[in-house]
Amino acid sequence: MCGRFSQTQSAEVIAQAFQIAEVPPLTPRYNIxxxxxxxxxxxxxxxxQRQFRMLRWGLIPSWAKDAKIGARLINARTETVAEKPAFRSAFKRRRCLVIADGxxxxxxxxxxKQKQPFYFRLKDEQPFAFAGLWEHWQDADGSEVESCTILTTEPNNLTRPIHNRMPVIIEPKDYPLWLDSEVKKSELLQPLLHPYPPxxxxxxxxxxxxxxxxxxxAxxxxxI
Structure with missing residues (x-):
């Protein structure tokens, strides 16, 4: 699973990397x-056009009766995401990029007793994007929450000695396809969900x- 990550890049770097017109000021975050x-x-x-948006991490399906379910849905497995009731609608219509740098x-x-934490990042230290899904949920009292989840896949050779899963990192060339809500066929999307080159x-x-x-x-x- 992917349970913690960082995003320490500035708004200017994010805007340039992801070709977004406007990104609000960002505070470096080392332990999301x-x-x-x-x-x-x-x-x-x-x-x-692409939009920057802050979403709550932990997807709340539109049909959920309680927002607490989101805490259990921080990740979605690529192998089952197209069929799972909690994710299948978002997989077809509401895909997003979750911005990270590690x-x-x-x-x-x-x-x-205690596990040893390891930190993964790209060699060039640039920001990247996890494959994400997002959802809009409305409570009975009228309050609304927009939330997201991060997709995971089999580990690459760098991750395998440490963990049996890794988050899916979408390659920049695939951003347009992943974000296109008109593309709904799983066979067009699944090839994007592979382990990142180690x-x-x-x-x-x-x-x-x-x-x-x-x-x-920091x-x-x-x-260490």
């Missing part, structure tokens, strides 16, 4: 956790300070 707001890019049928996974060591990534161990979601400083991403 489920149920928090995350920066995303989406494209609606009503407005075909993510964490934890490795279990035999005989030790030779373009690096990984290193980081401090267990990242284990606590309230810790959100110390989280520092190599």
């Amino acid at each position: 956790a489920p149920t928090q707001s995350v920066g995303t890019i989406l494209q609606t049928p009503e407005q075909q 993510f964490y996974e934890w490795q279990k060591h035999e005989g030790k 030779e373009e990534m690096i990984v290193y161990p980081v401090s267990k300070v990242v284990n606590k979601a309230s810790n959100d400083s 110390e989280c991403v520092e190599r």
